[in-house]
Amino acid sequence: MTPIITRTFLLLIPTLLASLAGCTPRTIPPDGKLHVVCTTSLIADAVQRVGGDRVTVECLMGPGVDPHRYNASAGDIQKLTAARIVFHHGLHLEGKMGDVLEQERSGQKSVVITSRLTDKQLRASDGGDGPHDPHVWFDPTLWADCLPLVVEALKDADPEHQKEYDTAAKQYRDELLAVDRELEKLAHTLPAERRKLVTSHDAFGYFGARYGFEVHGLQGVSTASEPSTKTVSELAEFLAKNKIAAIFGETSVPTKGLLAVMDATEQRYGHKVRLIGGDLALYSDALGEPGSPGENYLGMIRHNMTTIVTALKDPK
Structure with a gap:
């Protein structure tokens, strides 16, 4: 996408959002599943593990897609607008999608899954002059610490299945901590x-x-x-x-x-x-x-x- 087209598209975002905002009601559909959108495949994987068959997960960036360079398409705007919950990473990982992700949408919850990580947990990037390094998933214990926000969002939107979400999240957290121990042993070989x-x-x-x-x-x-x-x-x-x-x-x-x-x-x-x-x-x-x-x-x-x-x- 050329710079001129990109700027033009960004200028049209508010209009697109306004026109689409009333198109899709954000109630739980007849199949009983929550419709959620995730920006990256890593987030989509975590949300699917917690949500299981009670959620329909759409991922904007597929396998092998670089989130640092990704530009939102008109189709992405439609998916974001129709979702009950939008999960994104934050920490400037989705750098070119900032304007899109910051838009407020009535009846929708937007979740930045890294937002509860502390300055002590995060590492500085580019010599300390830039924003925090966003690649927190490379420490499984930090990735596990991102799960509570996922669980809370799903439970708020679908309170009838709170127990199932809690159980799935605990199981996945245990798996993350187990793989951390496994990797530590392998590293020390x-x-x-x-x-x-x-x-x-x-x-x-x-x-x-x-x-x-x-x-x-x-x-x-x-x-x-x-x-x-x-x-x-x-x-x-x-x-x-x-x-x-x-x-x-x-x-x-x-x-x-x-x-x-x-x-x-x-x-x-x-x-x-x-x-x-x-x-x-x-x-x-x-x-x-x-x-x-x-x-x-x-x-x-x-x-x-x-x-x-x-x-x-x-x-x-």
Whole structure:
């Protein structure tokens, strides 16, 4: 979408919302299911786990879609307007959807699932000058702390099934805490000096803090920023100096920048680095396709840790 079209579309948003606001009543439909919309696949997965067959979940951003660069379509506006509840991430993750998500819609609840995380829990991004790093799901304990807002919203909209929502949320929280323990054990099979992770963008800060990895991203916390020549040079030096065996692509980010880092590392320092991509690429800002290891959150985070540890264990 060109800048001119984007600006024109944003100017039309209030008109679209006003015209659509009365089109769809936000009562529970005859099938008894709540109609909810989630911006990202990660949120949709969590809401589906808590809501089960009592909710109909629509996700605006599908597998492999980068939320940092996503622009809302007219169809998205219609889906948002018709929903009983809208769940979005906040912390500027959906950076280009801010105007859309901030619109108030009568009879609808809008939930920012990270809004109760404290400054102590959140990490600064871009050297502390920008907003908080939004990638909290890379720490399963923080992702578990986002669940209460999901539960409360579903219970408020559908009080007849409060017990079911509470039960499902507790079960999912237990699974998140269990996978956290599993990942911690796996991380510690890798010597501390090899726990150095280089990825396409700075999405893995919470992962690094939780499991003892030194993390470097070619781009900042948002993929909307472009890597500088200086950053490429610094990463090349870091890889060679620390004899790091592999760098990691992400399913939602092009690998062009990482290829430049690999080339610079070999040309300047004679150090060859493997790019872990394709089917082994890490899931960062979106889940994977159905049937893939990253089709849900638990599979995604297990895939990431297993892939990272396996690649960094081998110095060749």
